[in-house]
Amino acid sequence: MSRESTADSGSNDKKFPGKKNWRPFVSLIRQAKPSMAMLAVALTFSLIATVVGLFVPLFTKSLVDGFTLDSLEPGQIVLLVGVFIAQTLTGGLSIYLLNKFGQQILSGLRDLLWRKLLYLPVSRYDSEETGGLISRITNDTNVVKQVVSEHLSGFITGIISIVGSVVILFTLDWQMTLMLLVAVPLTLIVLVPLGKKMYDLSRSMQNETANFTSVLTQALSEVRLVKSSNAERIEYARGKSGITSLYGLGVREGKIQAIISPLMGIVVMALMVVIIGYGGLRVSNGSISAGELVAFILYLIQIVMPLGQITAFVTQLQKAIGATERMIDILGQEEEDHDRGVPVPAADADIIFENVGFRYAAGDEILKGVSFAVPAGKVTALVGPSGSGKTTLFSLLERYYEPQVGSVTYGGYDIYGFSLRDWRGLIGYVSQESPLMSGTIRDNIAYGLERGVSDEELKQVAAMAYADGFIEELPNGYDTEVGERGMKLSGGQRQRIAIARALLRNPRILMLDEATSALDSTSERVVQDALNNLMKDRTTIVIAHRLSTVVGADRLVFLEKGVVTGVGTHDELVSSHSLYREFAEQQLNYREVAAI
Incomplete structure (x- = not known):
């Protein structure tokens, strides 16, 4: 993938052509890798039940035409009971196996989508709603599963039942059979356009469900923001809009069903009236027997029921085709290859940004010819006003994006040529908010490590992060649940957990994004002491808005509107850089700055 395409990938969504056929649906089913042998067995049982059922009307015809108490033999009764039992057993086994087959598809599709979403590059999420992606995994996959586990068997056996019944009816009375078949094309004339409308409606339903899920996800995940902003009415209105839209689409779907179901009922009743009336006439004149009329009516039922x-x-199937479009689009997107590339050199090295230019998809240029060095084993601070590109530089270093212009090298090698797994394994990142995952403190400190972590290691890094004190005071210690996003802990406690996590990874490169800016003075002192332990003898890059936290950095890089306008120590920039001096005078003791 080229760097240009990587950064702009959010604007180049692949559009599935939406062909109204079953090929994409079948392709998606194959990707889920369900047991086709199980499907074959299930359908075989269904076919057996259907074929056995085709002989019941003929058996009934014989009973009606020649029925007397003396002619009723025990063998006939046993045979009839056996047929019904066979139908019941094979039908039950078919339903069970088809349901299991459907669950395999559901599980397989969710597994494919979940893995794909985790390995997609960050740039894909710039243009995707999280709730919409969740809807693809939960709602859309279920639609695909239903068409296989609940409707496929009825479709196949229905065709067999209809064909078999029609063939037998032709042998009984071809004239009555032709009258019956006239209703089929008339019914299709109405059903085909309705099927097209159902397809279009299903696409709208899936998209609206995804949007509605996105609204719910955003509001509930940030419920504290909602409440602190008195935004309940606003979020209720957004959710209500989605509910109303889904209601409207559901009503439209109901209208189509309201046409289809009565239509099928009218067809059934009309055929029954015609067959009974015409058949009764033919029985009266001796053209057919009463048993043949009864058999004809039973076969009519075996034709009409499968039609439904x-x-x-x-x-x-129309719904499933609409649901598969976005799933196929997601599964077709290029994902990150964590293992492709060369190993990172073993020795510490300088990081060099050389003439780096970058813009987000369909956006203005964020970085413009940025060049500076991050010396190995030293502390480099990125300072400057908001919007100057500091966070974007972090994103490039983490390889969330690639620059369209210039290069980022480590020890003389382009970092985008390294194995992504190796490169990110070298980096420890502590952000301003330091989000935690739902789980225990132990889980969060060891998060992302595939190797086992001993209690001794946990306690050692917790002590270095000054987190051991409050952890040991908790009722369950390291097994204490932190809650969703770590909300059961204070900001300072979450920061110290994040620092312990970084210490456990023993990173070669440390990235700190305003790691103390959201803390009170007491927590800040403790966290800063923990950070000093973490920064010791590591290549460290710090984003700072408060100069008090970085005045002692080995090198400061000042950014303005995506351009580096100054590089040096604090003293050097105070002397040579007017805007930095202004920042220093505003944030630091004025006399201290003036004396420099």
């Missing part, structure tokens, strides 16, 4: 199943399958 086939209609349900086609309707659900």
